Amino acid sequence: MASSTIDRGSWNSKLGFVLAAAGSAVGLGNIWRFPTEAASNGGGAFLLIYLACCFLIGYPVMMAEIGIGRKTGKNPVGAFKALSTNKFYPLIGMWGVLCGVMILSFYTVVAGWTVSYVFEEIFFFAGYTEWAAWIGDTSNGWLNAFFSIVFMFATVSIITGGVSDGIERATKMLMPLLFIILFVLIGYVVLQPGSTEGLAVYLKPDFSRITPELVFAAMGQAFFSLSLGMGALITYGSYLSKQENVPEAAAWVTTTDALVAFLAGLLIIPAMYMAQAQGIAIFDDGGELLAGPALIFQVLPSLFHDLGGIWGIFLGITFFVLLSVAALTSTISLLEVPVSYVIDEFQVQRKKAAKYIGLGILAIALIISFDTSLIGTLDFVFSQIGLPLGGIMICLFLSYVWKIDSAMEELETGNPGFGRGIVGRVWKIMVMIICPLVIFYNLINNFL
Numbered sequence: 180m181a182s183s184t185i186d187r188g189s190w191n192s193k194l195g196f197v198l199a200a201a202g203s204a205v206g207l208g209n210i211w212r213f214p215t216e217a218a219s220n221g222g223g224a225f226l227l228i229y230l231a232c233c234f235l236i237g238y239p240v241m242m243a244e245i246g247i248g249r250k251t252g253k254n255p256v257g258a259f260k261a262l263s264t265n266k267f268y269p270l271i272g273m274w275g276v277l278c279g280v281m282i283l284s285f286y287t288v289v290a291g292w293t294v295s296y297v298f299e300e301i302f303f304f305a306g307y308t309e310w311a312a313w314i315g316d317t318s319n320g321w322l323n324a325f326f327s328i329v330f331m332f333a334t335v336s337i338i339t340g341g342v343s344d345g346i347e348r349a350t351k352m353l354m355p356l357l358f359i360i361l362f363v364l365i366g367y368v369v370l371q372p373g374s375t376e377g378l379a380v381y382l383k384p385d386f387s388r389i390t391p392e393l394v395f396a397a398m399g400q401a402f403f404s405l406s407l408g409m410g411a412l413i414t415y416g417s418y419l420s421k422q423e424n425v426p427e428a429a430a431w432v433t434t435t436d437a438l439v440a441f442l443a444g445l446l447i448i449p450a451m452y453m454a455q456a457q458g459i460a461i462f463d464d465g466g467e468l469l470a471g472p473a474l475i476f477q478v479l480p481s482l483f484h485d486l487g488g489i490w491g492i493f494l495g496i497t498f499f500v501l502l503s504v505a506a507l508t509s510t511i512s513l514l515e516v517p518v519s520y521v522i523d524e525f526q527v528q529r530k531k532a533a534k535y536i537g538l539g540i541l542a543i544a545l546i547i548s549f550d551t552s553l554i555g556t557l558d559f560v561f562s563q564i565g566l567p568l569g570g571i572m573i574c575l576f577l578s579y580v581w582k583i584d585s586a587m588e589e590l591e592t593g594n595p596g597f598g599r600g601i602v603g604r605v606w607k608i609m610v611m612i613i614c615p616l617v618i619f620y621n622l623i624n625n626f627l
């Protein structure tokens with residue numbers, strides 16, 4: 180086979196895999212999407228349902244994905260081909276590749292904003308307020324296009340470096356940086372007056388808010404945030420050595436991601452109430468806390484500007500650097516999925532694959548740059564629905580086509596006895612029955 184001529188690459192260490200996978204998981208989803216979903220969906224109630232979704236549904240699906248990837252050593256499409264003879268099943272992988280491409284196309288635009296806001300803050304504090312306003316205008320299509328190009332360029336540069344020299348090396352530097360910045364920011368914000376009210380809103384559960392929509396939102400958030408349902412972890416798992424312990428590595432990734440989401444809430448919700456104390460509006464017309472772009476690219480910058488002084492400068496710049504770093508380790512994994520597909524299935528060299536696929540996705544990102552209202556639609560179709568749908572298909576495929584016992588054998592490689600332990604036994608029931616049913620029920624329930 181010609182495939183042996185192309186070196187697929189592998190992780191240098193378990194830590195490398197965990198950091199890269201956690202880097203994929205931790206992204207705009209945690210820092211941008213999660214806190215406001217929580218705040219506008221009953222605070223602690225959303226947090227609880229979200230954590231349940233992460234550990235009861237997300238964690239089993241993550242083990243399933245990593246297991247499929249490691250067993251086959253293939254991209255998502257190739258993996259389904261390797262485990263079945265039926266031509267239909269690789270379509271599950273194709274669906275994943277499509278979701279990855281579409282998510283990356285809008286994610287690149289938002290990631291571009293995080294970079295443009297690093298400059299917005301610098302200009303503002305340097306006294307060039309008009310420049311700051313200009314560069315911070317997210318409705319300017321040309322600017323959006325420019326920063327999307329910048330971000331895609333950075334992503335492609337890392338991907339062309341390969342698995343261990345590119346992805347692993349970059350995430351080993353970026354993830355610790357992300358944690359340091361996050362802790363410094365939280366430390367500052369929770370000590371400020373006004374932040375306790377935000378803490379209460381975030382942490383106090385309002386159980387009356389638990390509705391089918393909330394559960395649907397929390398589940399979609401868990402899939403998006405854990406990078407599940409589209410084969411990102413099949414791909415990353417395919418570079419993992421047989422000696423590594425998959426259940427343990429997946430537990431690290433899930434916990435890290437949930438922890439960062441939780442911490443981001445501790446940073447952002449109190450920061451919003453600090454902003455309110457400064458007279459900045461934090462509610463929309465419907466009385467809900469502002470969410471999404473309005474929050475990250477309006478409320479928080481206003482807060483940093485009002486704070487002024489050394490703290491304002493420091494917080495303003497580091498916050499957007501934090502977001503950019505988190506976004507970059509996620510765009511890397513999103514691009515790696517179609518790139519690995521083309522490398523494996525068409526024997527294209529990595530550099531070439533990364534460049535051309537990056538260009539193709541950039542073309543879609545440029546369209547979105549000029550019509551940012553597409554972001555919400557694409558997010559709904561490909562993240563909110565597409566990823567859980569992919570999750571169902573992965574669970575069913577693993578359980579009934581590849582067969583649960585073969586999958587268990589794979590998980591036991593590197594973790595002998597896993598199948599006899601409590602986690603292993605629960606995992607079987609989850610992937611075979613509970614996860615597909617719960618996800619399906621949730622998708623249907625939301626539409627009824």
Ligand code: PHE
Nearest residue numbers: 204206207208209403404406
């Ligand atoms: N998990 C990433 C985030 O939270 C987004 C992502 C989704 C990355 C799917 C890869 C695959 O921002």
